[in-house]
Amino acid sequence: xxxxxxxxxxxxxxxxxxxxASLQYVTIATHFDGEGLKKLAALFYKQAEExxxxxxxxxxxxxxxxxxxxxxxxxxxxxxxxxxxxxxxxSLDWELEVTAQINKLYDIARAKNxxxxxxxxxxxxxxxxxxxxxxxxxxxxxxxxxxxNIVMMEAYLAHGN
Ligand SMILES: [Fe+2]
Ligand SMILES: [Fe+2]
Numbered sequence: 001x002x003x004x005x006x007x008x009x010x011x012x013x014x015x016x017x018x019x020x021a022s023l024q025y026v027t028i029a030t031h032f033d034g035e036g037l038k039k040l041a042a043l044f045y046k047q048a049e050e051x052x053x054x055x056x057x058x059x060x061x062x063x064x065x066x067x068x069x070x071x072x073x074x075x076x077x078x079x080x081x082x083x084x085x086x087x088x089x090x091s092l093d094w095e096l097e098v099t100a101q102i103n104k105l106y107d108i109a110r111a112k113n114x115x116x117x118x119x120x121x122x123x124x125x126x127x128x129x130x131x132x133x134x135x136x137x138x139x140x141x142x143x144x145x146x147x148x149n150i151v152m153m154e155a156y157l158a159h160g161n
Contacts, residue, residue: 003065007108007117011062015055016072017101021094022051024077028087031080037150039157040084043138047091054124061120084150088142092135099128 003011029044062069081087102124109117145152 003062003067003117004108004112004114007105007112007114008062008067010105010108011058011067012070013072014101014105015058015069016074017098018051018055018058019071020074020077021098022048022055023074024094025051025091027077027079028081028091031087032084037084037154039154043157044091054127057123065116083147084142084153085139085147088135088139092132092139095128095131095135099132102128 025044025048029041029048032038032044033041059069059071078090081090102121106118106121106125108114109121141156142150142153145156
């Protein structure tokens with residue numbers, strides 16, 4: 001089964017966005033690591049791994065459907081942050097943007113009556129609900145704790161939230 005060119009191109013672009021998210025999360029993780037906030041760092045290192053897995057999932061789909069993998073250039077991530085809130089807000093904004101991108105991929109698959117494509121993308125639709133929700137929640141807690149007491153996030157995260 002061949003993937004359509006339009007979806008193939010859009011997925012290649014999405015692979016760039018997923019790798020870009022991975023690099024951004026690595027950078028955020030190193031920021032927290034440098035601040036001595038090891039649990040926050042671990043959370044973002046793990047997120048970075050997940051984004052890489054997302055990219056690989058898209059790549060595998062393109063290969064499995066006889067398409068062409070063309071990984072685009074990935075922009076350098078934002079490197080410095082003045083607060084935990086800024087870093088987590090950036091992450092939430094990124095997740096919202098990715099959600100919109102996934103919806104656009106879905107639009108293409110639907111317009112082409114590409115049922116395999118829609119079925120494949122359903123996983124990402126569901127995943128984004130989870131990603132946006134968890135980042136939104138993290139931002140709420142970070143804001144509630146406040147920058148001055150940000151070390152309390154370590155205790156919060158240690159309790160498995
Ligand atoms: Fe992702
Ligand atoms: Fe994500």
